Amino acid sequence: MSRPVVLVADPLPQQTLAGLGPDVEVRHCTGADRPALLAAVADASALLVRSSTRVDQEVLAAAPKLRVVARAGVGLDNVDVAAATRAGVTVANAPESNVVSVAELTVGLIISLHRDLPAATASVRAGRWQRSAFRGTELAGRTVGILGFGRIGRLVARRLAAFDMRLLTHDPYVPAEVAARSGAEAVTLERLMRESDVLTVHLPLTAGTRGIVGEAELRLAKPSLSVVNTARGGIVDEFALAQALKEGRIAGAALDVFEVEPPVESPLTALDTVIATPHLGASTAQAQERAGAEAVRAVRLALAGEAVPGAVN
Numbered sequence: 118m119s120r121p122v123v124l125v126a127d128p129l130p131q132q133t134l135a136g137l138g139p140d141v142e143v144r145h146c147t148g149a150d151r152p153a154l155l156a157a158v159a160d161a162s163a164l165l166v167r168s169s170t171r172v173d174q175e176v177l178a179a180a181p182k183l184r185v186v187a188r189a190g191v192g193l194d195n196v197d198v199a200a201a202t203r204a205g206v207t208v209a210n211a212p213e214s215n216v217v218s219v220a221e222l223t224v225g226l227i228i229s230l231h232r233d234l235p236a237a238t239a240s241v242r243a244g245r246w247q248r249s250a251f252r253g254t255e256l257a258g259r260t261v262g263i264l265g266f267g268r269i270g271r272l273v274a275r276r277l278a279a280f281d282m283r284l285l286t287h288d289p290y291v292p293a294e295v296a297a298r299s300g301a302e303a304v305t306l307e308r309l310m311r312e313s314d315v316l317t318v319h320l321p322l323t324a325g326t327r328g329i330v331g332e333a334e335l336r337l338a339k340p341s342l343s344v345v346n347t348a349r350g351g352i353v354d355e356f357a358l359a360q361a362l363k364e365g366r367i368a369g370a371a372l373d374v375f376e377v378e379p380p381v382e383s384p385l386t387a388l389d390t391v392i393a394t395p396h397l398g399a400s401t402a403q404a405q406e407r408a409g410a411e412a413v414r415a416v417r418l419a420l421a422g423e424a425v426p427g428a429v430n
């Protein structure tokens with residue numbers, strides 16, 4: 118009997134793929150090349166992707182043997198999970214793989230903002246030595262509002278507690294005692310907005326969270342507020358954020374994610390109170406390795422007919 122085909126549609130290290138074992142046939146294609154993907158998926162029992170391959174109704178219809186789609190990463194924006202469920206295809210991701218990387222980037226962005234590190238670097242590179250132009254603020258004693266107290270929110274809390282920050286959080290699905298165990302006080306969104314010097318966002322993007330930090334919320338903020346979004350573009354309303362920054366109602370923002378990526382028309386990237394990175398949250402060697410290994414494990418389990426811990430449907 119022929120071995121089941123695992124189609125690898127986005128690049129994954131050879132060493133990671135070795136974890137698939139000898140019982141499958143590994144084939145490669147470029148998932149962003151639609152015709153190639155549609156042809157290659159015809160024989161596939163499993164599809165391994167990162168974020169570049171769009172797995173939608175059309176791909177699923179072209180893949181009659183498909184049993185599992187494994188995403189080596191967290192976000193499933195590129196996979197139509199509902200359509201997969203209808204087609205009886207398991208979808209799995211690697212939700213734990215990059216949480217430390219995102220939490221560390223968040224802390225890095227907060228420090229960069231408070232000490233103006235990108236501008237200071239640019240000025241030294243330009244041959245200037247402007248010591249008095251860059252006067253920063255300490256984090257110690259200041260208040261951070263953590264919006265969303267899930268995996269990443271909690272890791273950020275632990276790290277910022279070590280900087281002697283006061284921790285507030287708003288997450289209607291996390292009991293106050295759980296937040297208190299991490300040293301954070303659970304408060305309303307209104308108090309979070311009023312009292313924070315740093316607001317850091319760690320929510321999924323859903324119909325309920327889109328624009329949850331908008332014009333009305335930003336009007337509650339202190340002028341010292343910095344907004345950090347390493348979660349998903351659109352959770353913080355970009356237009357309202359740009360207005361608040363332009364009018365000096367808040368101090369700064371650090372953004373790893375945008376409503377449209379790359380953010381060609383975002384009103385934010387040109388502002389010198391904004392630090393922007395190109396969706397780098399998960400871009401560490403460790404996170405990529407872990408994500409690949411988790412996805413490979415999901416494929417093995419699914420093809421063996423076993424329960425897949427990272428399954429989302």
Ligand code: NAD
Nearest residue numbers: 265266267268269270287288290319320321347348398399
């Ligand atoms: P998680 O599911 O563990 O936590 C999310 C938390 O948000 C949950 O505790 C949930 O109760 C809370 N929540 C949901 N709706 C809320 C609301 N209306 N108000 C307040 N809280 C609410 O998720 P996570 O692993 O911590 O990830 C958080 C975000 O980070 C996700 O959006 C994820 O996509 C994003 N992320 C970004 C990158 C990147 O590269 N920048 C990488 C990984 C994850």
